[in-house]
Structure formats: structure tokens, C-alpha cells
Amino acid sequence: MDHGRYQGYVASLEQMARNTHLNLREAMEQFQELCHRVSPGRIVPLAIITDIREIYKEIQTQLKKISGIHHLLEGKYKHYYRRDAQREKEILEFAFLSKTLYSKFEYTLMEIEAKRTLREKGKRFEMSCLSPPLAWFHYEENQVVLLRTLADLYKLDYPIRSDLRSNQKREVTQTGLRSVSLFALSGKEAWIDHLQSRMRLREYDMKERLAKGELRGALTHLREISRSEVEQVIRRFTQGDGCSKLKCLLFPIQTEKDLEKELLCRTENIFQEMVEGEIRTFSI
Structure with a gap:
């Protein structure tokens, strides 16, 4: 030919x-x-x-x-x-x-x-079987979707770049690249109300009002993303109208086992140690 x-x-x-x-x-x-x-x-x-x-x-x-x-x-x-x-x-x-x-x-x-x-x-x-002991979300539906997201993170095929020499499909290991960032935002009820009303997420991300003064969620990343990039996303969400004073915790995870870490149960205590507008990212 x-x-x-x-x-x-x-x-x-x-x-x-x-x-x-x-x-x-x-x-x-x-x-x-x-x-x-x-x-x-x-x-x-x-x-x-x-x-x-x-x-x-x-x-x-x-x-x-x-x-x-x-x-x-x-x-x-x-x-x-x-x-x-x-x-x-x-x-x-x-x-x-x-x-x-x-x-x-x-x-x-x-x-x-x-x-x-x-x-x-x-x-x-x-449906107690759908509520793990350390559930990040209180609503079973959100928790189930989070678990399914973690299970499916590495089942999607990345397209093979034209500069790769091999015809084989590139394998994605579970040591990097894709992840989910759990986030928790805490502050005055009015700030949370305002943030929740204007916060627009992609359909495969999630948010949930945990209490009057706390909003939780999960951001899904289909590529490798740095700590600073995720923090910038949060700052864009919280800029202006008092929302910038919200405290934020970020927990990057990659597997369901990461949800079993004791650190995720200490959010309330950690918030008490923080100042308004502070963002803390933890390694799980």
C-alpha cells in the first residue's frame, strides 16, 4: 500500500x-x-x-x-x-x-x-450494609457513588499518545495519576448557605451539606494533579462574600482503603485548630 x-x-x-x-x-x-x-x-x-x-x-x-x-x-x-x-x-x-x-x-x-x-x-x-464505619458522606447514595468512583478510577483507558513507540495499551498503576480529593469546608452557616447555592461541580463530583456549618464533597481527578492545583480550585469556589473565611480540609485518596484512615474522623478537632480562610491538605 x-x-x-x-x-x-x-x-x-x-x-x-x-x-x-x-x-x-x-x-x-x-x-x-x-x-x-x-x-x-x-x-x-x-x-x-x-x-x-x-x-x-x-x-x-x-x-x-x-x-x-x-x-x-x-x-x-x-x-x-x-x-x-x-x-x-x-x-x-x-x-x-x-x-x-x-x-x-x-x-x-x-x-x-x-x-x-x-x-x-x-x-x-x-440499608446499613451501604454505610461503612468511616463514611465520608451521611447519605448512602453519595457514599455508594464515592466507593464506585474509587473502584472505577483505573478501569478507564487513557488514549495512547502518538509519540509512544509501543502499540500496547498503556497500563495505569495505582501509585499516581488519578485520584479523588475529599474536601470539608467549615464556617458560619450564612457562608455555607451562600457557597452551596453557587458552587457548581461536574456531574461526577459530589457535595453534601453535613451540618449547618459544614459542607463536604469529593472532586474526581482523571489526571495527575498537584496539591496546589486542588487548593486553587477550592479558593476559586470560596472567593468573595465571606466564603473566603471558610476553613477547608483536603484529603487526596486513591482507594477505598484510604477511607478507613483514622485521620478522616478527626475533622472537627482539626477545624478547631485552624484560623479563618486556612486550607490544609493532608497525605493519606
Whole structure:
């Protein structure tokens, strides 16, 4: 096959990747809309449940298709292919977001079914098995999503860069790169109210009002991120209107076992030692 035929084949693969990416984007928009209709307080029609599961399967199929195309382009045809970094970033986010939304969806169905069963038996709803001893969140749904996020952190494939010589998929070890930053913010109730009303997180991040004067959350990082970068994110959230006086604790974690560390139970005592506006980052 000569140079021109290689370029023609690469062009057809790139067009296939673009078309699949557009289809994936449309499927994700529909998937998010349907997932947002599912909540414990609503009656969820069977048709919506079926549609969500079918669209999720379609999304996973499209992700595998795009991954296969990219591996081929960045392996055998890397000299003829120019990466689209923005497209790859969006695809990576779609992959993680779809898993997170589907986990929330399945958990909500479990909660609805459990409540229905216990109502029939006249018992109080309780899901103690979903509440680990050192739960970062008080709501079971948030805690379950956090545990699922930690479990899935290293299951996503990074796209292979064009400067890599090997055609093998790059392995991601659990000694760096991806992580979750647990955060706790403490201060006057009015400051927390204001922060909570304006704080906009990505859909695979979480926040929860733990008490009148405390807000907790988790930020998911799909790349290696420094301590200073995370602290800058928190400072952007808390700038202005008294929110800058909030105290903040940050705990970077990578596995479920990190949630068992005793340090996470000492937040109240640590807050008492801090001054207004202080941010402390701890190593777990």
C-alpha cells in the first residue's frame, strides 16, 4: 500500500471516529436527561428504565468502537494521524460520566425497591450494609457513588499518545495519576448557605451539606494533579462574600482503603485548630 492509500485509509478512519463521537454525544445528552428523571420520590415508568439500560449499552459500544479506532490510528498509522486532543478529552469524560450516572441509577432503583418492600412489611427502611464505619458522606447514595468512583478510577483507558513507540495499551498503576480529593469546608452557616447555592461541580463530583456549618464533597481527578492545583480550585469556589473565611480540609485518596484512615474522623478537632480562610491538605 503506497503513501496515498495510507492517507486515504486514515482519513476514512478519522471520519468514522468523528461520526461515532457525534453519535456518542447525542446518546449522552439523552442518557443524562433520562437519568435525571429517576429519583426515590418519583414513580419511574418501566419504559424509562428500559431506555436507560439500552442507551447505556449503546454508549459502551460506541466507546469501545472509538477506542479501537484510536488504537489503530495511533499505532500502525501514527505517522499519518494528527490527534484531536479536545475530542479525546470529551470522550474520556463521557466514559467516566456514563459509569457514574449508571451507578446512581442502579442504586436509586435498589432504594426504591427496598423502600417498597419494607413499606409492605411495615418496617423502617434501613440499608446499613451501604454505610461503612468511616463514611465520608451521611447519605448512602453519595457514599455508594464515592466507593464506585474509587473502584472505577483505573478501569478507564487513557488514549495512547502518538509519540509512544509501543502499540500496547498503556497500563495505569495505582501509585499516581488519578485520584479523588475529599474536601470539608467549615464556617458560619450564612457562608455555607451562600457557597452551596453557587458552587457548581461536574456531574461526577459530589457535595453534601453535613451540618449547618459544614459542607463536604469529593472532586474526581482523571489526571495527575498537584496539591496546589486542588487548593486553587477550592479558593476559586470560596472567593468573595465571606466564603473566603471558610476553613477547608483536603484529603487526596486513591482507594477505598484510604477511607478507613483514622485521620478522616478527626475533622472537627482539626477545624478547631485552624484560623479563618486556612486550607490544609493532608497525605493519606
